Amino acid sequence: MHFRPVTTRTTRQVKKGSSHEVAPFDIRLIYRKAFDLGLGGPVDTASALSLGLGATLSSPFFAGSVPALVPFGAALAGSTHLARRILNPWKRHFHLNSSIDVRSSPAPVHGTSGLMVGYATDTGEPIIIDDDNLFRHVWIVGQSGVGKTVAGSLMMFQQIQRGGGVLFVDGKLDEDNILTLYQFCKWAGRAHEFFVLNPGNPALSNTYNPILEGDPDEVAARLLSLIPSTESSAGADYYKQSSNQALVTIISACQKTGLAYNFYDLAVLLNNARALEELQATLVNRFPRSDEARNLRLFLDNYRHPSNDPKNPLRGQIDVKKMKDVLGGMVGRLFTFGTNQFGEVMNTYKPDVRLYEAIKGNKIVYVALPTMGKDVAASNFGKMVLGDFRTAVSWLQANRADRPKIPYMCFFDEAGSYVNESWARIFEQARSAGIFLCPAVQTESNFKAISEDFAEMVTGNTTTKLFFRIGSQTTAESAADLIGKHLTVRRSMTASDSASKSQDALRAAPGATTGDSSGESYAEREEEVHRVTPDQLKALDKGEGVMLYEGKHVYNLRIPLVSITPEMKQKIGPIRINKPRFYKREGFNYSDPDKLDRFLSTTHSNSGDGNGHATA
Template structure:
């Protein structure tokens, strides 16, 4: 039985004792209803904590099927006010994350196959229902996931708002050209993210900076000439001297043309036929970047990205609350998929920068969800700045990855920035102790009482030598003591994290910790395959396509 202790029991005992006292004959004039009320309050106050303890289903001892206590949840705000992550296992209360905290980003971490994608689908369902927008980068080819998302859109009458980017199946993909948005510096920076960082290699960094300067000058000239271009055109420009000279010719007199001419002059050499560009020297500067750009201009990539009027414009997707699903074929086309992931992330960062400059009323009504599933597969240094600034643009980032080491492989500082800038941490089951220990440390420690029991016993036999009779005596003794010692222990230990079941998570929101069961959407078995809705996009009136690909033979002959 729970002992009397604390203010609750003290007040309950006071009410009950007062009621008994005023029932004595000396207090005949006291209102009986008042006395009965005091007695009831006293009895209820003493009984309720015991009943509550009896009904408590918290179970911290079992290895499997345990139920850890959760902190108090906020008032439910699912829908327009926020998104629901799940239900606490100890009292079945919903945990809703308000929009303001959702904008502070949410990290989802855990080994493969434990329910990360299921939770992501549940979050996207809520976002779709309330008319919000989202981006879902899926680092695996999973037709079921794509069909589920299309089913969500159909159920909510939003099929026309769903865009699909799938380079493994161009016929079932919308088109995109991330080169057309942003100023020259933004476009060049977006392309440079395709090249690994070279901060610790001065030689590589020189060529990296040279390539960045070349891209900035070329893109600036294209924009000044009011030309629409795609990866195929840019690839030709970086591999053909005649194409570069043609660009110089069509660029009107301006600072952009002068910059292009100055850049090209360093590669001009005197030959018998006259002054020509030395392509070998140009390739030393542009060769590595030209190959990466050419990757987006060939085969199935080219079918999706070599367009002058793309259907997908990421900034418009965000501002108009549209939905974009990006499939990365990381298994079959590892290098190409990683570059595509980096390109999308870079485009997202540029879009966030432009949206930050807009008045607050023009930003998304609900936080735009950017779910980066398996982010460790295409992670890069430039993502860190995105986590620091996306909130001000109304973009809520939801990175999902399998282990913290996937972040640390970029740099230790990179992993720290991602964890520091995610207000919510959703931890699924871990398969390795190292990652579980890192996750456990995020939840911190708390004080708990450690119970210890000690038993003592003694036995003695003796004879009394001072008497004339040989009398003897025997004695036995024993004792037991119970002690409680206050000590610090992990709120959720590494062992508990490694023993989580399917769909179970430990969640940290700010400083509050929860043990949750995440919901699962039961989609029909006969979900129809995704059918994309085509969007006709007109070319801008003030610009015209470059069409260098149509002159490919002409340019390559003169390369």
């Protein structure tokens, strides 16, 4: 395992290695530098003269007349400077260079456990955040490809190495990230604790059902997160609240039966009269006096044709068209997760990944969001994961014994593409559950697009802020304001000279007057300037960052790149998905074609007795 500073490489070096590797130093650069040194200037001249003088005085001719240390000292003084010039490429390759020359604060005092985020460029000291301050969360901002994911990988590697858990939600679906995280786990002997949720490639994914566990209100809240905010529209809010009532009622009924359900099952139940009639008949027969049976009957009664209309052949039956008008939007979202590639991952009654159990057991979970190819579906999937995560946080708050002993790390890369307003509350609650958050975005607009209040809450609830090269002027100015200002003394000196000459042209006698004057002034004034200017933040090198810690400490950092040796990579091999064995659980299984045929209108007439009992 290697820690190497991220540096700029030549085109030849990039071709030889992958985008995540740093080429070793080429010793031939020193040889070329010696021939292309180009000596000149007073310092180089003095060094050459000193070296020549030392060589001359070492001659036997001067033996006895010159102390022995004089030629040695002269040669040493001259050769030191020249050697520094020749070896400068070697120094620049390994030295922690800074593009902004900002002096770092003293390294923070840390306890026995924490995570290193980088090395201070001026002192070379490792900057470590202890666990207590990790709980106050970390916010990372920077352009794509300048070090955000590298910084996250560094912290995740240390987290895996010390036995902690990781939730990595990747908003850009980079399969190299999956492989890297798997290699970290394999290297640390924790491959059996590594899980992948990848709806873009079900063959490289574990199964996951985020609506299977939790009480009906919690499950409904996760599903309602798929619907945009409706606070500003009374009409839209009516449909959202109607969807909430339907979900809570039907999920309660499903859980009462003891049968497992998935997205496809809920989509069928919200869209098919026969399936609802069968569910009601099951509850009435098995649990006639239960709250779930009573609530389901009352709910379905709102969607039935009037039973006292003798002219209506559908009297007493469920009006499917009315249900579709009210619940059609939710049905469409559920159907997306129940079919195709999403269905292969999420249509399960025995999921490999249970997020609460994963956090409790310090597991490593990678969540891939195919935001480019499936923008809407991937964003909704991310919201479902975050909804499940919120439930897990609430359960951990209530069960102290289940909280992870090592702080659980949640790294949200490109977070602006899938979070919503409710996510900001997690920052206030996660600490008490033993979890710390690390969102990474490219600009502050990624969060402001959700709402100004949301962006303010995220900024205000992150004690550690790590800035890489920023491409937006507005974000750079905001970051510079957050880092703060300090007093500096501006000195100025002015000098003036004047001369004058005059002569009376009307007088015959010659006469003239001359005068001259000169003056100097010196002034000092104090003024506030940014500790790190917006222009400096926009000019940071790749792998270089500025960290604001606890609102007052500033560090100019170089982030080391963690890499596995080629020999170890070959030994680890390709990714192997860990498939735990769970007991078999019976579910509604509406995706079974034979079972689904019973509910299709093309195979049976839609009949019922009007009291909730199916007659087909």
